[in-house]
Amino acid sequence: MATTVTAKGQVTIPKPVRDLLGIVPGSQVDFRRAADGSVVLARVDRKQLVSRFAELRGHAGEGLTTDAIMALTRGEAWRSSI
Numbered sequence: 001m002a003t004t005v006t007a008k009g010q011v012t013i014p015k016p017v018r019d020l021l022g023i024v025p026g027s028q029v030d031f032r033r034a035a036d037g038s039v040v041l042a043r044v045d046r047k048q049l050v051s052r053f054a055e056l057r058g059h060a061g062e063g064l065t066t067d068a069i070m071a072l073t074r075g076e077a078w079r080s081s082i
Contacts, residue, residue: 017041 001014013023021043023029028045
């Protein structure tokens with residue numbers, strides 16, 4: 001994605017890049033030079049964005065066995081053999 005530099009040295013960050021990095025008005029960004037000489041744009045005012053799937057990871061609860069979870073998933077009554 002190409003963009004044009006203004007007389008003041010400003011550029012517009014393309015929307016797909018803003019969306020990817022979560023950049024909104026007021027966000028702070030940093031330009032870093034990579035080892036290969038390229039320049040990397042990074043958002044610095046908050047932690048890296050978490051994968052939308054990472055937020056869904058977790059557990060079914062303390063003490064539930066696989067059989068209990070499967071029974072709940074199927075809508076079946078489950079009784080502990082303990």
